Amino acid sequence: MKTLHAIERYLARFSKTLAYAGAVLILVDAFWISISVFRRYVLNDPDPVVTEAAALLLLPLAFAGLAYSFAEDANPKVTMLIDKLPATAAMSIEALNLLVGAAVGVMLTAFSSTATIRSYASGAASPVIEWPEYFLWASVAIFSLTFTLLVMVRLSIRLANPSAVQREG
DSSP: OHHHHHHHHHHHHHHHHHHHHHHHHHHHHHHHHHHHHHHHHTSSOOOSSHHHHHHHHHHHHHHHTHHHHHHTTOSOOOOHHHHHSOHHHHHHHHHHHHHHHHHHHHHHHHHHHHHHHHHHHHTOBOTTTOOBHHHHHHHHHHHHHHHHHHHHHHHHHHHHOTTOOOOOO
């Protein structure tokens, strides 16, 4: 049990690092777009690649905070009914919720890993700026794998210690 908690803490710290990486991507994207607007309207010299670059960076950004928001229990949820249930029923619903999260995580990880491998093997690149697509898919695979592992560890902890149902005030 200590090992599972240690793995959970490690994955939570790692997910925070990934969220910071996402924040850096947002800053880079915002700076690049700002410079592009300046070039377009002040210097009359539009940047031909900023639109595609911004769009390509949205894919990894969509997944960058996934594991962190889960680790911090920051995902929106309605607990009004669950709070009124007996502890065993609440634990069962929480375990089911984690199981669904794990299934979604496995699906996202499988799809993004497959996309990484296929785009690397084919040498696919974006048409305008010619960035290799596997970089983008690899980041999504890392983000979704971290989420999936964190959900599975939390599910394992919950199933190993069913009496420790967390109840909020």
